[in-house]
Amino acid sequence: MSHVLTQLTQAVREQLSQLSSDDLRWMSGYLAGLADAKAGTGSVVAAPAATAAASRPLLVLYGSQTGNAEGVAKTFADAAKAAGLDVTLASMAGFKAKKLSDAQDIALVVSTHGDGEAPDDAIALHELLGSKRAPDLSQTRFSVLALGDSSYPLFCQTGKDFDERLAAAGSERLLTIKEADVEFQATAQAWQDELLAALADAAPQVQSAAEVSSSAAPQPTRANPMSAEVLAVHPLTIDAGHEVYHLELDVPSLSYQPGDALGIVAQQSDALVQAVLDATRLNADEPVTLDGKKVRLFDALKGKELTTLHPKTVAELQLSEGEGQLPERIRTRSESLTAQQLIDALKPLAPRLYSIASSPKEAEGEVHLTIALVAFEAEGQARFGVASGLVSRLEAGDELKVYVQPNNRFRLPDADKPVIMIGPGTGMAPFRAFMQEREATQAQGRNWLFFGSRHLRNDFLYQTEWQRWLSEGQLSKLSLAFSRDQQDKIYVQHRLKEEGAEVWQWLNDGAYLYVCGDGERMAKDVHQALADLIASHGNTDGETYLNELRAQGRYLRDVY
Structure with missing residues (x-):
């Protein structure tokens, strides 16, 4: 200088x-x-008008488990910037609560998962705002958009908690809380429009949503998916009854990163729709009104949820208690049912999300998925999962409607950092993408995989790839747990405890922990095993240590 x-x-x-x-x-x-x-x-250039100076700083804060809340927050932040607002977009992961008071206006988007639980990246802030350490927010205003699934009892509970806790800290509500169900797009758009209008009323130089136009090119989304050609589909397993498929799609224009998910926009099979019609004795050609248009009942049922039945659907259709898909549960209904009543009671069919099993650096112009077939028998009839059943019937040249669901909470760290990957079953999928990425970029960080399934012979997914990475040194260590190959069942959590001393050493060396797969049992058992081994080998409280890792972005989970 x-x-x-x-x-x-x-x-x-x-x-x-x-x-x-x-x-x-x-x-x-x-x-x-x-x-x-x-x-x-x-x-x-001439000095700009003092728009930013006159507008109150707006913090758009999100807590997301699957990426939906993050996507909504980013869309709103872009619209707010286009409207002339001074916007800061931030994840709740590692966010300091004291910074809330600097924002003046707060737009908070947060999901709820499991039994009313906060997303992993929102846990620390959620707990702090509910404690005596919550900051004074009397000089701020806020609005909350809560995402959830009303089939669970504690619908949007995390969003409700944040709404109550921000108000208790003295912040003023700009809008009453908006609660969005699985099909959240319309509610999210309404919240965005109303909030921009409220901010525009407070600061006239800010444009409302009606005044903001966007010139951005449309990208594949849940509402506007792209068509992808099937390049290959084949089973990874041998035995019938536990089929897992490898799917390769041609997506030359699609951008994604390891850790992201791919949404498959599927329709119900003709066989399942016909089973519903047989059970209800309704005419397939009877016209019904759907989204303001007249369509055939058969076609309307193709886009409805017939497998996972919502509690409101069960109540409105007076379905039998217990498990089973619609054809089995609707038979016990005694009174007559019209075609329109049936369509009105059923929820729209949601896309199915699958962790991407490839890196674009390795599979250029392609995306790979690892999909376990959901199959069972009901009243002598074969039943299948919506997307997994579709995949099992695909052939090369067929097309699927897909879109990328970004997951910025599940990214690889710097190239020199060690990673521990815990992914039984198809939870292995994102770690195949991780390994492809690290190999392509010649990352020097160590890699350790914990994988488990039923049998070594049938269920070791991508076995030759993992053995090659291990023999070539790209994979530093491989710990396997095949539960049915011996008398006593062994799962990945048991292997973690057995390797506890070395796992603790890796964590001391700065390793990043990743968990992918079943969130109901596996993720909880793995979490407890990690807490136990940390307490045992680290002489410290395991829960506290894992919370610290989570706050540092070193304990990352993609569970479902």
């Missing part, structure tokens, strides 16, 4: 120290404009 530039920098700092925070925000925009103009034409 020259002597003249040094003196100039010192003089600028002295002048800036006398400015308020709003003045500094305005100045930063002005200087950015000067820089852009200098780089483009060399001319100087």
Whole structure:
């Protein structure tokens, strides 16, 4: 740096120290404009209107388990920026509660998973706001959009908690809480429009949603998926009854990263729809109204949830208690049922999400999935999962409607960092993508996989790939647990405890922990095994240590 530039920098700092925070925000925009103009034409631009200075800083904060809340938050943040707001977008992961008071306006989007549980990245902030350490937010305003699944008793509970706790900390509600079910798009859009209008009323220079236009090219989304051609589909397992399929799709224009999920937008099979019609004795060609349009009952049922039945559906159709799909449970209904009543009572069929099992650096222009077939028998009839059954029937050349569900909470760390991957069954899928990525980028960090399934002979998914990575040194260690190959069942949590000393050493060396798979039992058992081995070998409280890892972004889970 020259002597003249040094003196100039010192003089600028002295002048800036006398400015308020709003003045500094305005100045930063002005200087950015000067820089852009200098780089483009060399001319100087006029000072911008003090829009940012006049608007209150807006914090868009999200807590997400599957990526839906994150996607909604990013969409809202983009719209708010286009409307002229001073926006900061942030994940709750590692977010300091004291920074809430700096925002003035807070737009919070958060999901609920499991039995009313907060997403992993929201746990710390959720707990802090519910404690005596919650900051004073009396100078702020807020609005909460809560995502959930109303088939669970504690619907949107985490969002409700945040709404109550922000208000208890003194913050003023801009809008009453909005609660969105599985089909959240319409509610999310309404929340965005209402919140932008409320902010525009408070600051007239801010544009409402109606005034904001977007020129961005449409991208494949849940509402607007793309068609992908099937390149290959084949079973990874041998024995019937526990089939797992490897699927390769041609997606030359699709952008994704290891850790993301792919959404399959499927329809119900003709066989299941016909079984519903047989059980209800309704005419397949009878017209019904769906989304304001007249369609055949058969076609309407193709896009309805017939396998996982919502409690409201069960109540409205007076279905029998217990498990089973719609054809079996609707037979006990005694009174007559019209076609329109049936359609109105059923929820739309949600896309099925699968962890991506490939890296775009290895499988360029393709995306790979690992899908276990859901199959069972009901009243002598074969029944299948919506997407997994579809995949089992696919052939090369067929097409699927798909979109990427980003998962920024499940990313690889820096290339030199060690990783411990725990993924039994198809939970292995994202770790295949991780290994492909690390191999392609020549990452030097160590890699350790814990994998488990029923039998070594039938269920060791991608066995030759993992053995090659192990023999070539890309995979540092492989710990296997095949539960049915000996008298006593052995699962990945048992292997973790057996390897406890070395796992603890890896954690001390800065390893990142990843868990993928069943969230009901496996993830909880693995969590407890980790807490136990940390307490045993680290002489510290395991739960506290894991919470610290989570806050550091080193304990990452993709569970379902």
